[in-house]
Amino acid sequence: MASQRRRKGESLFIRYLILGTWALFCLAPVLWFLSIGLRPRTEIITPQPIYWPTFSLDAWHMIWSDWPMAKYLRNSVLAIIGSVVIDLVLAIPAAFSLARYEYRGRDDIGFYILSTRMMAPAIVAIPIFFLFRNMGLLDTVWALMLVYAAINLSIVTWIIRSYMIDIPKELEDAARTDGASDLRILWEIIIPAILPGIITAAVIAAIFAINEFLFTLLIASTPNAYTMSVALANFTGGSDGLIYNAIALVAFLAFVPVFLVVVAIQKHLSRGLTMGAVKG
Amino acid sequence: MARIELSGIQKKWGAIWGVRDVNIDIADEELIVFLGPSGCGKTTTMRMIAGLEDPSEGEIRMDGEVMNDVDARDRDVAMVFQGYALYPNMTIYENIRFPLRMRDVPKVDQDRLVREAAAMVELGDLLDRKPGALSGGQRQRAALARAVVRKPQVFLMDEPLSNLDAKLRQAMRIQIKHLQRQLKITTVYVTHDQIEAMTLADRIVIMEGGLIQQIGTPDEIYSDPANTFVAGFIGAPPMNLIEGRMEDGIFTAPSIRVEGLIRNLSGPVTLGIRPEDCHVAGAEAHVEGTVFGVEPTGDMTYLTINAGDALIEVKADRDYRSDLDVPETVAFDPARIAFFDTTSGQRIR
Ligand SMILES: Nc1ncnc2c1ncn2[C@@H]1O[C@H](COP(=O)(O)OP(=O)(O)O)[C@@H](O)[C@H]1O
Numbered sequence A: 001m002a003s004q005r006r007r008k009g010e011s012l013f014i015r016y017l018i019l020g021t022w023a024l025f026c027l028a029p030v031l032w033f034l035s036i037g038l039r040p041r042t043e044i045i046t047p048q049p050i051y052w053p054t055f056s057l058d059a060w061h062m063i064w065s066d067w068p069m070a071k072y073l074r075n076s077v078l079a080i081i082g083s084v085v086i087d088l089v090l091a092i093p094a095a096f097s098l099a100r101y102e103y104r105g106r107d108d109i110g111f112y113i114l115s116t117r118m119m120a121p122a123i124v125a126i127p128i129f130f131l132f133r134n135m136g137l138l139d140t141v142w143a144l145m146l147v148y149a150a151i152n153l154s155i156v157t158w159i160i161r162s163y164m165i166d167i168p169k170e171l172e173d174a175a176r177t178d179g180a181s182d183l184r185i186l187w188e189i190i191i192p193a194i195l196p197g198i199i200t201a202a203v204i205a206a207i208f209a210i211n212e213f214l215f216t217l218l219i220a221s222t223p224n225a226y227t228m229s230v231a232l233a234n235f236t237g238g239s240d241g242l243i244y245n246a247i248a249l250v251a252f253l254a255f256v257p258v259f260l261v262v263v264a265i266q267k268h269l270s271r272g273l274t275m276g277a278v279k280g
Numbered sequence B: 001m002a003r004i005e006l007s008g009i010q011k012k013w014g015a016i017w018g019v020r021d022v023n024i025d026i027a028d029e030e031l032i033v034f035l036g037p038s039g040c041g042k043t044t045t046m047r048m049i050a051g052l053e054d055p056s057e058g059e060i061r062m063d064g065e066v067m068n069d070v071d072a073r074d075r076d077v078a079m080v081f082q083g084y085a086l087y088p089n090m091t092i093y094e095n096i097r098f099p100l101r102m103r104d105v106p107k108v109d110q111d112r113l114v115r116e117a118a119a120m121v122e123l124g125d126l127l128d129r130k131p132g133a134l135s136g137g138q139r140q141r142a143a144l145a146r147a148v149v150r151k152p153q154v155f156l157m158d159e160p161l162s163n164l165d166a167k168l169r170q171a172m173r174i175q176i177k178h179l180q181r182q183l184k185i186t187t188v189y190v191t192h193d194q195i196e197a198m199t200l201a202d203r204i205v206i207m208e209g210g211l212i213q214q215i216g217t218p219d220e221i222y223s224d225p226a227n228t229f230v231a232g233f234i235g236a237p238p239m240n241l242i243e244g245r246m247e248d249g250i251f252t253a254p255s256i257r258v259e260g261l262i263r264n265l266s267g268p269v270t271l272g273i274r275p276e277d278c279h280v281a282g283a284e285a286h287v288e289g290t291v292f293g294v295e296p297t298g299d300m301t302y303l304t305i306n307a308g309d310a311l312i313e314v315k316a317d318r319d320y321r322s323d324l325d326v327p328e329t330v331a332f333d334p335a336r337i338a339f340f341d342t343t344s345g346q347r348i349r
């Protein structure tokens, strides 16, 4: 008994050791960024190794006072949340239709929706540029919102559909005999039952949107529509030369919220990713 | 309160038959039970009555009115599902109230009706729980309460007790029958459990392969089966079916000889006799075989006799004991013998 328990404890220890090493390996660059971001600029660019770093909030003050970081952040948040809302409003009814009704061409439509994700985005970059220019939406948050929504619509639909398929049909039948219309069934039965799936899809869409670079760069030509991802790329400090500590700090700050959300819902996330991708 | 007529009902998905031909006239306030093995079309028939499935052919009428094109939510039908289908995100209270809300019952009445229905199934103190926090029996009662709360024209119950253990099943059976009598609501009850069917039903509809094999009261079904399927399906153990020949009023099969039967029958026939209509005999025996098995149950003893080609089940006296493979003789109660056509399986009357 006792030796068995010890062996079990050992294997658990080894497991933690392996996973801990891996986590450290993955997180090291992130922590490195944090360390750079919280040190004075002079200390970062010195060629001598430093063993006792000096703590400094220079970079922190700099990013808020010298650059419109608040605006970039606002643009990011607005574009991302707006795009996720658009996606959910469109994807939930679409997924319901794909999951529940039988009609000619349903599977083709499902595949078509998914196929928009298979194309290389650069192919449509130029048409989209002209489209937004003609609509007068270039360099606005609205354009970013629409582009993000379009990019993620297929995956959001597909994830939500996979959750809907898992709901027992009996539940809907019960609601129908209880006198509920299709819309009430969707609103009162299905959506509450798949809320974890909807949240998962929303988070995945948000992460893709945060990381979106190509279209954002194309559409946002001034700080008016810059998001964190593009601002970071443009964020070199101008006449001050490269301000590594500020760059590192912004990069770290952009990473933290996503990291926290992913940790919070990681159980659902892996299911959402695999089901959305694999399950037909 | 409604009378339900199904005439010429068929259901087909592509090449798959769900229901081949169903004709039933269900009387107002009747409790009718669909009984049959898994896959025989019971659920499909019930779903067509509910309006959850459209029949491929045939007509469904309620109180004379054709219902085929009436949507499920506009038929005044309440269904209890095999898996209960309680709404997982709502409390039991909200679950029971749901049909009232959907039918725009005035708010002032809703609360009273929910509490009445919950009291009827003794669920009053669990109203604030979510379905996940209830036991199987409690969920079952919650599903019942949700069905009775709006006093529908018709109750449909699809194997509502199949997920419960035996003891609970019996208790719930009594409760369902009591409730149905009290509310006087036409009820269609689906099961594959013959005890449930026998104890609950005003009439039983026996189904097999999408076809109705027999409709009748439990007594009729038991003592007067229409064919070998019904005879072999009902009863535990079911009716003995012995293939043999008839000549001059004498039935013969290996080790079996029954004299003095009706003379107008000849050629191959199947003799049917229930185990309780067989008894261990001295003289005047019809079967001369050997003891194959002896199973005392306390109130009786199941005796299995090896008679040539056939194994014959006998419900023997509770004191009956015997070694195996010793000779034994059995007599049939001649008044209880039924004959079936060996090829078609149909009863010969
Ligand atoms: N939606 C469906 N599509 C195709 N076949 C079905 C469908 N529903 C039921 N069936 C088939 O119809 C037959 C009857 O099913 P069902 O009514 O559920 O049987 P029971 O309830 O008596 O067990 C079965 O063979 C089943 O496989």
Ligand SMILES: [Mg+2]
Residues within 6 Å of the ligand: B039, B042, B043, B044
């Ligand atoms: Mg069934």
